[in-house]
Amino acid sequence: MDTYLPILIMFVIAGGFAGAFLLLSYLLGPKKPTDSKLSVYECGLNPVGSARERFSVKYYLVAILFIVFDIEVVFMYPWAVNYKNAIKDGHGAYMIAVMGVFFVMLVLGLFYEWRKGAMNWSNQA
Amino acid sequence: METNIQNLLNILVGGITIWILCAGALLCLLIDALWPRKMSVPVYTIGILTLIVTLCSAWYQWLQPDLPAAQDLLVIDLHTLFFITLVVLVGILTILNALGYMQLHNDLTAEFCSLIIFSIIGMVFFFSSDHLLINFIGLETMSLSIYVLVGSHKKNFKSNEAAIKYFIIGGVASAIFLYGVAMFYGAYGTLKISELAMALPTQGLDYLPKTAVAFILTGIFFKLAVVPFHFWAPDVYEGAPSPVTGFMATGVKIASFGFAIRIFIGINVLDMPQIQNLLVVVVVATFIVGNLLAIVQDDVKRMLAYSSVSHAGFVLFGMLAGFREGRYEPFSSHTVMFYLLGYLLMTLGAFAILSLMIRKRSEATHYTDLEGLGHSKPLLAGLFTLFMFSMVGMPGTVGFAAKYSVISLAVQNGHIGLAILAVVMSIVSAFYYLRPSVTMFFKKGAGGCPVIQEIPFTSSASITFCAFTVIYLGLNPDAFIKLAKIAAF
Numbered sequence: 001m002d003t004y005l006p007i008l009i010m011f012v013i014a015g016g017f018a019g020a021f022l023l024l025s026y027l028l029g030p031k032k033p034t035d036s037k038l039s040v041y042e043c044g045l046n047p048v049g050s051a052r053e054r055f056s057v058k059y060y061l062v063a064i065l066f067i068v069f070d071i072e073v074v075f076m077y078p079w080a081v082n083y084k085n086a087i088k089d090g091h092g093a094y095m096i097a098v099m100g101v102f103f104v105m106l107v108l109g110l111f112y113e114w115r116k117g118a119m120n121w122s123n124q125a
Numbered sequence: 126m127e128t129n130i131q132n133l134l135n136i137l138v139g140g141i142t143i144w145i146l147c148a149g150a151l152l153c154l155l156i157d158a159l160w161p162r163k164m165s166v167p168v169y170t171i172g173i174l175t176l177i178v179t180l181c182s183a184w185y186q187w188l189q190p191d192l193p194a195a196q197d198l199l200v201i202d203l204h205t206l207f208f209i210t211l212v213v214l215v216g217i218l219t220i221l222n223a224l225g226y227m228q229l230h231n232d233l234t235a236e237f238c239s240l241i242i243f244s245i246i247g248m249v250f251f252f253s254s255d256h257l258l259i260n261f262i263g264l265e266t267m268s269l270s271i272y273v274l275v276g277s278h279k280k281n282f283k284s285n286e287a288a289i290k291y292f293i294i295g296g297v298a299s300a301i302f303l304y305g306v307a308m309f310y311g312a313y314g315t316l317k318i319s320e321l322a323m324a325l326p327t328q329g330l331d332y333l334p335k336t337a338v339a340f341i342l343t344g345i346f347f348k349l350a351v352v353p354f355h356f357w358a359p360d361v362y363e364g365a366p367s368p369v370t371g372f373m374a375t376g377v378k379i380a381s382f383g384f385a386i387r388i389f390i391g392i393n394v395l396d397m398p399q400i401q402n403l404l405v406v407v408v409v410a411t412f413i414v415g416n417l418l419a420i421v422q423d424d425v426k427r428m429l430a431y432s433s434v435s436h437a438g439f440v441l442f443g444m445l446a447g448f449r450e451g452r453y454e455p456f457s458s459h460t461v462m463f464y465l466l467g468y469l470l471m472t473l474g475a476f477a478i479l480s481l482m483i484r485k486r487s488e489a490t491h492y493t494d495l496e497g498l499g500h501s502k503p504l505l506a507g508l509f510t511l512f513m514f515s516m517v518g519m520p521g522t523v524g525f526a527a528k529y530s531v532i533s534l535a536v537q538n539g540h541i542g543l544a545i546l547a548v549v550m551s552i553v554s555a556f557y558y559l560r561p562s563v564t565m566f567f568k569k570g571a572g573g574c575p576v577i578q579e580i581p582f583t584s585s586a587s588i589t590f591c592a593f594t595v596i597y598l599g600l601n602p603d604a605f606i607k608l609a610k611i612a613a614f
Contacts, residue, residue: 108151115158 061118072106139192139201141182142209143249149175150242157235165233169224172238176217176245183209198256200387203612205253207462208383211469212248215376216241218473218587223368225584226480237277241372244270248376252383257306257316260384264302264348267380268295271373275365281487287364294347294357302344308337322392330397338394339403348381349437350430352410359422362430367488370426371476374433375469382440382465386458390444390614396452404445408543411438412550419557425479425490428557432516433472435554439531440464442547446535454538459609460530466605467523467598471515474591477584478509482576492564494576499566501575508592510562515595517555523595526602 079099086095113119137144152175153168186192187206219241227233243266250263272295276288310316312333313324325334343354350358362370389395395404415435422428443464447457482489499506515522518529528551535544598605 105147105151108155112154112158115161 058121065113065118068106068109075102140199141186142179143199143246145175145179145182146242146246146249149179150239150246153235153239153242157239162235165235166224168235169220169238172220172242173217175242176213176220180210180213180217183213198254198259199250200253200255204383204387204614205249207609207612208252208379209249211379211383211462211465212245212376215372215379215469215473216245218469218477218591219368219372219376221583221587222371222473222477222480223366225477225581225587226366226368228581229481229483229579230486232278234277237274240270240274240277244274244372244376248380248383251380252387255318257309257318257388260388261299261303261306263380264344264384265299267377268299268348271369271377274369274372275361277369278366281364283364284366285364287361290357290364291361298344298347298354301340301347305337305340305342305344308333308340312337318388318391325392325394330394334394335397335399338389338397338400341388342400342403345381345385346407348377349441350378350434351407351437351441352414352434353407355411355415355434358434359427359430362433363424363426367426367476367480367482367490370429371473371480374429374476375472378433378437378440379465379469382444382461385444386461386614390447390453390458393453395444395448398451401445401448401451404441405543408438408442408445409546411435411441412546416550416553416557419554422557423492425492425495425561426488428561429472429475429479432554432558435550436468436472436516439528439547440468442535442543443531445543446531446538446540448540449538456610456613457534457538459606459613460527460534462609462613463530463602463606464527466609467515467527467595470591470594470598471512471522471524474588474595475509475512475516477588477591478505478512478577481505481580481584483578484576489576492561495561495564496568497565498575498577499562500569502577505577505580505588506562506565508588509565510559511592511595513558513562515599517558518551520599521596522599523602524599526599526606530602530606 076099079095083092083095086092149172153172156164156168156171183206186201187203187210192201192203220238223237223241224233227237245267247263247266247268247270251260251267252263254260254263272288272292275291276284278284306316309321312331313321315321315324330338346354347357362374365373395401411434415431415438419428419431419435422431440461443461444458446460447454479490482494484494511522515524518524518527528547532544532547535541535547
């Protein structure tokens with residue numbers, strides 16, 4: 001039973017978070033009901049126009065930036081999980097060094113895109 | 126703990142060339158990010174210095190009596206070091222060409238330099254790894270950088286079209302390559318080339334590994350642009366900026382051949398008669414189609430694109446020439462390596478001169494643009510003629526030594542028919558290689574300004590280097606063939 005306690009706590013915290021935010025948005029959010037907001041949701045919304053619109057190419061950039069950090073985190077999770085074992089085997093410093101190299105390169109990339117204005121949404125580069 | 130530090134040291138020392146390249150490329154990027162558009166010339170200087178230091182460290186490793194212990198994923202042997210030398214040489218000459226080209230076009234972007242170096246890092250991984258997945262990542266690193274480089278003329282339609290075309294076709298090629306890799310894993314449960322070599326039976330491959338070999342070959346053939354996978358080459362080569370075209374025509378092919386030698390000759394998979402027949406068909410088709418289509422081109426860059434197709438056929442023929450009665454003679458890949466060295470020198474020399482041709486802020490490489498160049502810039506026209514002579518295979522140039530070494534090996538090993546075809550096609554190629562020179566010297570320009578007006582210092586440096594080495598290696602190739610023989614598989 002003890003082993004399942006963390007899962008229970010996780011459920012409680014998750015439920016608490018969700019509930020708290022629902023409640024907060026109910027209490028604090030501005031309420032401006034319109035027809036479409038009040039209508040029953042069924043099979044999606046009525047289309048407003050053609051779906052084949054041109055999107056700003058900036059979304060593409062955001063998606064790429066997202067993917068980079070997404071994959072970074074995917075890589076870091078198994079690394080962090082294995083880190084304990086690595087310390088036991090005496091590979092701790094080595095693993096830190098390897099992740100450090102990876103991380104420095106990533107931060108350099110972040111720095112580069114920041115300086116190049118990739119995160120500026122407005123038009124000035 | 127001891128072993129860990131030893132391990133770390135091994136990685137640091139063994140992969141020193143890659144560390145230097147990575148540091149240089151990142152430094153170039155960072156300097157440009159910190160001081161945008163102001164530090165372009167220093168960035169290029171750093172790029173060239175990085176490559177020169179890489180070259181020196183590769184030579185230093187070459188001279189070591191015992192090379193660093195083989196890593197799991199990275200093999201630093203003489204084969205790797207030889208090909209590192211080749212691609213780094215390509216990189217230096219390309220950056221020199223690009224510096225001149227961009228000054229003429231008034232469009233000096235510093236990213237160009239770091240993209241070239243990133244692409245070289247990819248190439249190094251591509252041909253030096255023992256693990257097919259790392260090979261694939263290297264292939265992708267190399268290709269992704271080049272897709273961007275091809276489209277680096279942002280406002281030029283042809284450049285954009287070329288980039289998209291190359292991206293889509295290259296993506297398909299990479300996918301097919303990866304499919305082949307997956308099949309190898311499916312058949313033998315390992316992706317390491319050294320383990321595959323032991324797992325493969327000496328004869329009678331199963332259908333799965335056979336398909337795997339065919340798929341991986343297809344992926345490489347796309348990158349090499351040999352017939353029937355050459356359709357993208359002329360358009361892409363024409364649309365890309367001239368220095369990038371030179372880089373693609375040499376660097377990508379050198380890296381692909383480095384990988385092809387490591388995997389196919391390293392694991393003896395080419396001993397299969399079916400695969401050899403396939404290679405024969407591809408070589409014959411490449412000789413004929415590449416050379417005949419080059420004749421009808423009106424643009425020097427397109428002509429050189431087809432010429433690079435036929436040269437790729439020649440190098441592939443060099444690989445095939447190492448087989449005697451279906452068995453590979455060990456250590457005969459040196460002809461391929463020497464051919465690639467000669468090919469890179471003459472091709473990059475020709476593209477260095479093409480990079481200078483500019484009219485109204487855009488490239489002018491049509492045959493009619495060459496008219497009268499022999500009178501306005503006789504020395505440059507003469508050097509272009511020298512490079513063209515070398516591509517034909519005139520004695521006294523490196524092209525002759527390279528073709529001679531391939532053909533003589535083929536004759537020794539009994540590929541008489543293919544050798545005759547190679548010689549005949551070399552004679553055919555003289556027609557289209559000499560056409561630019563004839564246009565330059567014997568046709569008066571229609572008036573107007575000549576297509577080459579000023580020659581930046583960096584371009585003249587790379588042209589001089591190429592011209593000198595083309596003649597020097599043509600007159601005494603033995604030393605370098607010996608060097609290639611040491612590194613041969």
